[in-house]
Amino acid sequence: MIRVAPSILAADFSNLAQDIKNVEEAGADLLHLDIMDGHFVPNISIGPPVVAALRDKTKLPFDVHLMITQPDKYIDSFVKAGADIITVHAEACTHLNRTIYSIKQHGIKAAVALNPATSLTVLDYILEDIDMVLLMTVNPGFGGQSYIKSMTRKIRSLKNMLDERKLIVDIQVDGGINTENIKEIIDAGANVIVAGSAVYKSKDIRATINSLRMMG
Numbered sequence: 001m002i003r004v005a006p007s008i009l010a011a012d013f014s015n016l017a018q019d020i021k022n023v024e025e026a027g028a029d030l031l032h033l034d035i036m037d038g039h040f041v042p043n044i045s046i047g048p049p050v051v052a053a054l055r056d057k058t059k060l061p062f063d064v065h066l067m068i069t070q071p072d073k074y075i076d077s078f079v080k081a082g083a084d085i086i087t088v089h090a091e092a093c094t095h096l097n098r099t100i101y102s103i104k105q106h107g108i109k110a111a112v113a114l115n116p117a118t119s120l121t122v123l124d125y126i127l128e129d130i131d132m133v134l135l136m137t138v139n140p141g142f143g144g145q146s147y148i149k150s151m152t153r154k155i156r157s158l159k160n161m162l163d164e165r166k167l168i169v170d171i172q173v174d175g176g177i178n179t180e181n182i183k184e185i186i187d188a189g190a191n192v193i194v195a196g197s198a199v200y201k202s203k204d205i206r207a208t209i210n211s212l213r214m215m216g
């Protein structure tokens with residue numbers, strides 16, 4: 001029911017293959033890959049060649065979070081690199097419906113991310129067409145930031161919106177999530193938990209993943 005997606009943004013970039021194996025062996029459900037272009041967010045991370053190089057290092061599904069402008073231009077490259085889920089930011093898409101359909105045409109899952117200050121109303125006419133909503137719980141661009149408290153209310157509102165419309169769409173949360181605040185986040189309705197620092201900086205990765213799944 002609850003799935004945990006460690007973000008490799010907090011991994012050792014000089015030792016990614018081993019750090020991915022560590023979270024796979026510790027019971028992670030998905031691998032979260034943060035793609036940053038220095039335009040949509042003030043930071044640059046990795047691109048398709050690195051994603052492709054990591055593809056045969058793990059069996060975990062690749063959950064690719066695109067924090068880039070003009071994501072349409074790069075969907076083919078990330079699908080070829082091995083993405084199983086592609087998430088685009090609503091704020092970065094002029095024609096969100098077209099972008100979602102171009103992801104789905106590749107036979108993979110499509111998700112929409114919202115920055116903390118973006119209203120849920122932008123999802124109104126796209127909710128039926130997507131597999132997951134990613135609610136950013138920090139301003140995107142960096143790992144290791146603090147969870148924005150008002151996002152718990154946003155998670156709850158999205159969960160109510162989905163229940164009222166009888167839609168089954170995953171609610172993913174990303175940013176500042178740890179074993180201290182996980183309970184309120186899951187109670188509010190989130191079911192796919194991204195965690196970078198909490199997982200990679202922990203002494204016992206398996207115990208941390210289990211706690212984030214509320215099984216610890």
Ligand SMILES: O=C(CO)[C@H](O)[C@H](O)COP(=O)(O)O
Nearest residue numbers: 140141143144175176196197
């Ligand atoms: O999308 C992201 C940042 O834009 C990362 O996925 C997120 O910040 C995870 O890192 P942490 O758990 O350390 O906050």
Ligand SMILES: [Fe+2]
Nearest residue numbers: 034065174194
């Ligand atoms: Fe992310």
